Amino acid sequence: MVKSKFDFIDLEIQNLKAEDRYNYIRVIEGPQGAWLNIEGKKKLNFCSNNYLGLANHPEIVNFVKENLDKYGIGPGAVRSIAGTNLLHIELERKLSEFKGTQDTILLQSGFNANLAVIPTLLDSPEDAVISDELNHASIIDAIRLSKAKRFIYKHSDVDDLESKLKQADGSRRKIVVTDGVFSMDGDIAPLPEIAKLCQKYEAILVVDDAHGEGVLGEKGRGIVNYFSKKGELSEDMVDIEVGTLSKAFGVVGGFVSSNKKVIEFLKQKARPFLFSSALTIPDTLAAIKAIDIILNSNVVEKLWENTNYFKTEMKKMGFDLGNSQTPITPVMLYKESLAQEFAKLLFEEDVFAVPIFYPTVPKGKARIRTMISAIHTKEDLDFALEKFYKIGKKLAVI
Numbered sequence: 177m178v179k180s181k182f183d184f185i186d187l188e189i190q191n192l193k194a195e196d197r198y199n200y201i202r203v204i205e206g207p208q209g210a211w212l213n214i215e216g217k218k219k220l221n222f223c224s225n226n227y228l229g230l231a232n233h234p235e236i237v238n239f240v241k242e243n244l245d246k247y248g249i250g251p252g253a254v255r256s257i258a259g260t261n262l263l264h265i266e267l268e269r270k271l272s273e274f275k276g277t278q279d280t281i282l283l284q285s286g287f288n289a290n291l292a293v294i295p296t297l298l299d300s301p302e303d304a305v306i307s308d309e310l311n312h313a314s315i316i317d318a319i320r321l322s323k324a325k326r327f328i329y330k331h332s333d334v335d336d337l338e339s340k341l342k343q344a345d346g347s348r349r350k351i352v353v354t355d356g357v358f359s360m361d362g363d364i365a366p367l368p369e370i371a372k373l374c375q376k377y378e379a380i381l382v383v384d385d386a387h388g389e390g391v392l393g394e395k396g397r398g399i400v401n402y403f404s405k406k407g408e409l410s411e412d413m414v415d416i417e418v419g420t421l422s423k424a425f426g427v428v429g430g431f432v433s434s435n436k437k438v439i440e441f442l443k444q445k446a447r448p449f450l451f452s453s454a455l456t457i458p459d460t461l462a463a464i465k466a467i468d469i470i471l472n473s474n475v476v477e478k479l480w481e482n483t484n485y486f487k488t489e490m491k492k493m494g495f496d497l498g499n500s501q502t503p504i505t506p507v508m509l510y511k512e513s514l515a516q517e518f519a520k521l522l523f524e525e526d527v528f529a530v531p532i533f534y535p536t537v538p539k540g541k542a543r544i545r546t547m548i549s550a551i552h553t554k555e556d557l558d559f560a561l562e563k564f565y566k567i568g569k570k571l572a573v574i
């Protein structure tokens with residue numbers, strides 16, 4: 177056979193398949209919802225981040241349709257060159273109000289929002305970033321793009337964080353960054369303790385609230401509101417919140433909320449803002465409406481009702497749900513091959529929940545990551561529980 181310069185790809189793909197780490201991506205033949213059409217059949221959706229069911233909410237769809245004639249589709253270019261649509265400003269205002277911050281900057285995704293924050297604020301080897309070992313890939317990549325010295329602390333371990341802060345003492349600028357809710361485990365960062373340490377060591381605190389918005393706190397205002405309502409945190413102790421519109425808001429896009437000074441700086445210097453086009457008009461419209469629905473309905477309460485029911489029943493059956501405290505419900509299976517097999521059998525039983533394995537989680541920590549939504553009915557949850565029980569028994573997991 178003729179040798180090609182891409183032979184290395186064949187080898188890598190073979191390895192992924194041999195190690196049960198190859199991603200098989202399903203084609204969804206319709207909108208997001210509690211049930212999806214896949215391969216011409218209805219499958220119960222147990223893996224999307226559509227926490228509140230807003231990804232195909234009729235009021236949002238209508239609002240976007242009604243406004244498309246007026247505003248069109250595309251943003252034209254980056255905002256600093258082509259100007260900013262007034263809808264972007266309106267969404268930034270609404271997000272600031274929702275999060276209780278002075279100001280907000282929109283980005284094209286949560287991933288880009290992290291890339292906008294860390295490399296922009298830390299641009300010298302004299303700076304330091306101190307990051308939880310389980311932080312999201314976008315934080316890891318943002319750190320790689322910054323010039324700062326890196327310190328990784330053990331997951332949610334505030335003693336280890338303090339020892340890393342001591343090591344970073346004397347740095348020009350310091351950022352401590354953590355996921356608010358950890359995306360693959362569903363546990364909540366000990367933000368009050370982290371914030372206290374940031375005050376003590378004069379570090380900027382950045383929290384990525386991608387899985388807290390629409391989920392935690394009063395009306396889903398997020399992790400900072402959640403801890404401040406409990407009286408454990410004063411909101412001004414958290415300097416910067418990174419957010420996404422791609423999960424509970426049901427759209428796509430990202431944002432950073434903070435004080436006016438930080439947002440002004442990001443609008444002048446953050447490369448994803450300056451060199452990548454703005455959020456599209458339909459996405460912006462949809463997010464504006466999504467905030468109204470979150471604030472004026474009981475979707476967040478319904479999400480928690482469903483979550484508590486499903487998790488209680490799964491635990492009763494004997495499933496290991498790790499340390500989850502939120503609707504992110506990992507069903508821990510540890511072995512990659514077992515997770516693949518479990519997901520395959522679930523799919524045959526019309527439940528769509530995917531296996532998660534390295535590099536998304538550490539090796540030997542494979543799982544099915546189930547995601548509960550406000551739009552699941554009790555019947556949907558019972559359907560899933562029955563299938564989990566059947567397969568759990570068959571594969572001797574419970």
Ligand SMILES: Cc1ncc(COP(=O)(O)O)c(C=O)c1O
Binds near residue numbers: 359384386387428
């Ligand atoms: C903690 C965290 N941050 C950022 C992101 C990226 O968000 P987006 O999908 O909007 O790029 C995700 C999504 O997976 C996430 O879980």
